[in-house]
Amino acid sequence: MAVMRLGYVHARVTDLSDARSHYVDTLGLYPVQEEPGRLLLKGWDEWDHHSVVLDEGGVGLGRLGYKVEDPSDLDGFEKRAQQFGCRVERMSKGENPEVSDGIRIFTPSEHVLELYHDMTLVGTEVGTVNPEVFPRHLVGVGVPNIDHALITAEDVNLMDRFFAEVLDFYTTERVATSLDDDAEYIGTWMSAGQKVHDIAVIKGPQGKLHHFAFELGDWADVLHAGDLFAMDDVSVDVGPTHHGITRGKTIYFFDPSGNRNEVFAGGYRSYPDRPCVTWTPDQLAKGIFYVGRELNERFTSVLT
Amino acid sequence: MAVMRLGYVHARVTDLSDARSHYVDTLGLYPVQEEPGRLLLKGWDEWDHHSVVLDEGGVGLGRLGYKVEDPSDLDGFEKRAQQFGCRVERMSKGENPEVSDGIRIFTPSEHVLELYHDMTLVGTEVGTVNPEVFPRHLVGVGVPNIDHALITAEDVNLMDRFFAEVLDFYTTERVATSLDDDAEYIGTWMSAGQKVHDIAVIKGPQGKLHHFAFELGDWADVLHAGDLFAMDDVSVDVGPTHHGITRGKTIYFFDPSGNRNEVFAGGYRSYPDRPCVTWTPDQLAKGIFYVGRELNERFTSVLT
Amino acid sequence: MAVMRLGYVHARVTDLSDARSHYVDTLGLYPVQEEPGRLLLKGWDEWDHHSVVLDEGGVGLGRLGYKVEDPSDLDGFEKRAQQFGCRVERMSKGENPEVSDGIRIFTPSEHVLELYHDMTLVGTEVGTVNPEVFPRHLVGVGVPNIDHALITAEDVNLMDRFFAEVLDFYTTERVATSLDDDAEYIGTWMSAGQKVHDIAVIKGPQGKLHHFAFELGDWADVLHAGDLFAMDDVSVDVGPTHHGITRGKTIYFFDPSGNRNEVFAGGYRSYPDRPCVTWTPDQLAKGIFYVGRELNERFTSVLT
Amino acid sequence: MAVMRLGYVHARVTDLSDARSHYVDTLGLYPVQEEPGRLLLKGWDEWDHHSVVLDEGGVGLGRLGYKVEDPSDLDGFEKRAQQFGCRVERMSKGENPEVSDGIRIFTPSEHVLELYHDMTLVGTEVGTVNPEVFPRHLVGVGVPNIDHALITAEDVNLMDRFFAEVLDFYTTERVATSLDDDAEYIGTWMSAGQKVHDIAVIKGPQGKLHHFAFELGDWADVLHAGDLFAMDDVSVDVGPTHHGITRGKTIYFFDPSGNRNEVFAGGYRSYPDRPCVTWTPDQLAKGIFYVGRELNERFTSVLT
Incomplete structure (x- = not known):
């Protein structure tokens, strides 16, 4: 199960x-x-x-x-x-x-x-017999797959419990008001398998989306995506940069309706026995954007 | 289980x-x-x-x-x-x-x-509270963790069955004499979770090791490792290059005793429902070394 | 000469x-x-x-x-x-x-x-006989060399003329109020040889420094630098990102006294016969920070 | 001049x-x-x-x-x-x-x-006004420009003198039989400006071409090129790897007629006052292919 x-x-x-x-x-x-x-x-x-x-x-x-x-x-x-x-x-x-x-x-x-439990199988674009490492004629950024979503909730502790107790997710990283057991969570990053996160929840209004993400191969692909965003007039929120939390390389950007997307590369492989990481509120900006250690207003307030 | x-x-x-x-x-x-x-x-x-x-x-x-x-x-x-x-x-x-x-x-x-089921927990070198993305003073290549091993066996089909039936591994990629169900396997790459392989088995003598591998972050890290191998007189077998099989970026090299090691970066994330890839023998060299599509004698014969 | x-x-x-x-x-x-x-x-x-x-x-x-x-x-x-x-x-x-x-x-x-015309020759850290590609034990970011400086001037057109007429520099890129010959320059990027710029001048107070830059190898090195800046509490201004102007990859940061530094990688090779590029004021932000296309207040106002 | x-x-x-x-x-x-x-x-x-x-x-x-x-x-x-x-x-x-x-x-x-001294000016594919950092729809590898050629000559010392005395090139690196002034050169890498080489000459038959090269941005671009070579059945000679000589990242490959091409990225910026590097014959393989330190027969014998 x-x-x-x-x-x-x-x-x-x-x-x-x-x-x-x-x-x-x-x-x-x-x-x-x-x-x-x-x-x-x-x-x-x-x-x-x-x-x-x-x-x-x-x-x-x-x-x-x-x-x-x-x-x-x-x-x-x-x-x-x-x-x-x-x-x-x-x-x-x-x-x-x-x-x-x-x-x-x-x-x-x-x-x-x-x-x-099932969706019609159509196969990848490179097939199953002697496949190329990527399709010869990719379009644009050429994202291979979706990766995760980050949603907001009023009670993050409750959502952490929900994903853990109901769906067997485990927490890889957390932002918590303290290191104590009864700390309030400001954010939780949770894995269903070996991804560094399959879902993340941060404190905010009920029922909202912060972003959903597409996976990229590496840091070079992240810049290539960013360059295409500039060429195609895609509105960029933050990045390219490095997350402290998850260690992913990232650009946040918006679709034309204002839904936030992310391209996300790297991040470590997690396991249920890996010790959970905790970030304290004073290091939140570093946890989110490791290099610049600054949060912009837009990143923390725009939700859809 | x-x-x-x-x-x-x-x-x-x-x-x-x-x-x-x-x-x-x-x-x-x-x-x-x-x-x-x-x-x-x-x-x-x-x-x-x-x-x-x-x-x-x-x-x-x-x-x-x-x-x-x-x-x-x-x-x-x-x-x-x-x-x-x-x-x-x-x-x-x-x-x-x-x-x-x-x-x-x-x-x-x-x-x-x-x-x-358990080993003494000592923790990573970056700790669990506001961790840096890597240790500030890494030594040499700074490999973060081991990744997989490739062993040889006379009967690869049997080993594929062994890992599947006994240990619940599933096959991500295979080299097989044909696409038929009764094909003989020349190699099998198998996952216990979401890694593209936790073990691989290729045809060869019983009980031997082809290599064990350390994971690296990306293609830039692979070259950095290769540069250090040159500086430290590490004997390099093949690479840097790209695998067709697993899509990993790689260098094979030997420890001073002649055991083959690999540094391995990337490779896709696999799941049990991902369709298994088959490589045909005429494309074996491309499967192993995608860019050059040539196998050297040493790579296929030196085992420990 | x-x-x-x-x-x-x-x-x-x-x-x-x-x-x-x-x-x-x-x-x-x-x-x-x-x-x-x-x-x-x-x-x-x-x-x-x-x-x-x-x-x-x-x-x-x-x-x-x-x-x-x-x-x-x-x-x-x-x-x-x-x-x-x-x-x-x-x-x-x-x-x-x-x-x-x-x-x-x-x-x-x-x-x-x-x-x-001369400075005491001490040699690079890798020497001239069978040199390694970089020193085996680099410290921190390991910058190989300085690259360029960006200074401010009240009259950029005059400085463009100065470097061209006195020192034989040529202009690789410009931000100008229009594409006309009599346009006022807001910035000029000038080369003495094949670097995309050996000096740049932007409009601002007389005698001030915007930044001086160190060269890095590539985009991977830029992130590695950024990670070390986070670990060492270096104040980062902007980046990592991509310049439209010069096409360099960059992070701007401050030394402890508040002098702005840059790590800069890539950028095209220029020649005197390469057509000069002009950026119009409405595309200034894209010219400076290609991916995000936003200028922060600090970047445009802090000078030393 | x-x-x-x-x-x-x-x-x-x-x-x-x-x-x-x-x-x-x-x-x-x-x-x-x-x-x-x-x-x-x-x-x-x-x-x-x-x-x-x-x-x-x-x-x-x-x-x-x-x-x-x-x-x-x-x-x-x-x-x-x-x-x-x-x-x-x-x-x-x-x-x-x-x-x-x-x-x-x-x-x-x-x-x-x-x-x-002149060729009809047609302009780059990104133009001179607010240019993108590369064309939005590149084809294949998308090489930006040619870089250098390597030719063979019976008397490399003579050719080194020719390029120096006639054309004002200077030598950046050399393979020489010894470190003495009267050493015989096995190869010479020479620059006309700030490229690490605009021409290279190695010992071999008169009038022959070893390869001509196209420049790429960085190491990520080199692998991307190699992947496309595999997809398009381009015959690859050596690489991807790192040169000791010039520090360039490289793949050698052949056009369908058998002319050797190279994609080349990086390499340091040279100047006339940079001390010339000498490689000794015992380190030749490391100089040419830094990571693997092996020369294949084809690389040293196939010329057109």
Whole structure:
């Protein structure tokens, strides 16, 4: 019984054509399905049908889909979520296009989390026989896959408990008011497997999205992305820089609707037995942006 | 019930003082314990007591230790290994310094595999409170941790089955004589979690080591390592180059006793549901060394 | 008759011991000579005696020394500077330690520029016989050499003419109020040879220093520097990022006295026949910081 | 009176269509002019009309064109070449398409060297007003410009003298039989300005080409090029690796006709007063390929 990874992000965008230009032409996601008001996308190194669903109308996060290892895992997670006090719904196969049946959890932070066990397999863009190391003709940044999301919640301690107790995530890093056991968490970074984070939660309003992230290979790819953002007039929030927390290399930027995206490279490999890291509030800026050790107002206040 | 990772490698070296110079001064491992004829080492980003044990006398692999998630996992793995037809021994706490009790499996390939659930926790060199992204005064290459091992076996298909059926590893990539189900495997790359490989097995004599590997951050670190190898007169086998198989960036080199090491950076994150890649024998050289697409005699024949 | 390069920078620092910690321990310059109130430094890949002179007392730029190819060049440059209307002094051998005789030009921008033809040769830290590609035991950032300086002047057009007409520099890039011939320059980047700039001048008060820069190998080195700045509590102004102007990769930071330094990597190779680039004021922020396209107040106002 | 740089390389190729695929589709040079049996190309960051001319028929080097600073330089170089004992011809404007008048020197090594002072200016692919840092839609490797050539000669000392005495090049590095003044040179690396080499000559048959090189930005670009070589079936000779001599990062590869090319990144900036480096024959392999310190037979024997 295990959650494997963040499998899909549903985001709302004010204009689908502008969003297409951003996610397809600049980021290089592959459009896999289009219908009026909706665009489904995948990265070149993803094998499942899609990882991003853009819905026209409004802005912000629709829901996050996490893939579990086995169909039989759903019952257990459903039970635990209910015991934790969450409302849970069953979802049917096809309710999300190309996605199996699953469950929908309404989290204590007022986000919608879907768990599913299967999605139509379409294969990566390099195939399974003598594959090239990347597609010969990548578009733009050429992001290979989505990586994680960062959401806000009024009670971060509660969300840390939720992901740990309900979904077996473990905490890799934390910002806490103190090193004591009863400290209040300002942020928590949590892993479902060996990623340095599959989800992160920081203190803020309920139900909001800070950003969702795409993985890149390394620091050189991060600058290449940044250069393309300049060429394509993508609004950049912060970066390129280095995180203290997670050690990832990063640029934060906005899609044309104002949803924050991140390109994220590196970060260490984590394991459940790795000791959890704690950052104290006075070192928060260094934890977030290691090199410059400054937070800008926009980064801490703009949410969708 | 899960294997987490390769936790330690025991290697034999002809001269411990030469080996110390290689593993400590050049690679930058931290010596954590020394006794006559034996040296225990760890990388700066490892939190368990040690990951490399060097024993003076001879050359080659002593044994590989894999850490499991829970003490209770041992019984299950023991049973499965026995059912697979392997000889299995119980090992006691302290039989390996600072290592818990566990089991010792004599694999069909005549290697010794130890499973254990605990090792004395010493913490990484950057600590758990507001940690720096790496230690301020790294030595030499400054390898953060071990990564994987590649061993040889007469029957690779059998070893693929062994790791899959006994230890729940899954195959990420394979070199096979054909794409058919009954193909003979020339090599198999297998993951216990999300690493692109925790173990690899290629066709060759029983009980031998091709190499064990240290992880590096990225392609820039690989060249930096190579430059230090030149300065320190480390014998380099191949690289820097790019693997087709695993997509890792790599240099192969030898310790002073002739054991092959690798520095390995990158490689994609794998999951059990990622489609397995197959390489055909005509593309083997490209699979191993993507850029040059040539194998040298030494790389395919020198084993310890 | 040619200026070769920026050979030395004299900077004033409020506290020599703090400055030593910054320039030696963090940046990795080699102290080559110390006397009360003064410290002379060189980078590992510089062969002349020193490139940075720190004088205790105050803050800001003392003078810039440019090395010319031939002793006989001095007469010509002296004549031209006088014709341009500058006060020029002869300086004697030894007036600057280890430096030959030369001339001292008081520029229209009220900076002091020294031209000299020789400095005591001490050799690089890797020597001239079978040299390693860098010293085996670099300290901190390990800057190989100084690169350029950026100064401010009330009349940038005049300074552009000064460097062109007196010293045979040519302009590689400019920020100008328009593309017309009579445009007012807001900044000018000028080369004495093939560097993308040996000097830059931006509009501002007379006689001030914006920054002087050290060269690094590439973008990976820039982040490594930034990480060390975080560890050593170096105050960072902006970066890491990419310049549009010059295409250099950069971090701006301050020494403990508040003098701005830069680490600078890349930038194209220029030639006198390369067409000069012009940036228009509306694209200034993109020209300076290509990825983020934002200027902070500090960057444009803090001078020493 | 100064040579600025290698401005063009004329190479013979057995099949122009195959060559086009290599130089245009893989390397990303821009075709600027085509006529039956001939193709003219330029890199995206070159402003003169072309830098590579491919002539169908045979294989090997046609001639090397070096651009001088001023038309009046030609007379002086002509005189010096004649005094050195070389045959020199005047060439007329248009004899080479889009190239000014100049002189043609038949070197002691039986190569043809052309000096010219002007070529039709076409501008770089990013223009001169608010330019992007590279073209938004680069093709393949996207080489920005040519860099240098390495030729063979029976008498390297003589060629070192030729370039120094006739063309004012200076030697940055040398492989010599000893450190004595009367040593025989096995190779010489020479600069006309601040490049670490504008020409190199190694001992071998008269009139032959070892390789000509394209510049890349950094080590990340070198691997990216190597990956594309694998995808496009470009025959790779050696690399990616690091040179000891010049410190450049490199891959050697062949065009479809068998002419060796190089992608070259980095290398230090040189100046006439930088002390010349000498490599001794026992360290030759380390000088050429720093990391692996091995020369393959092909690298030392295949010439065109």
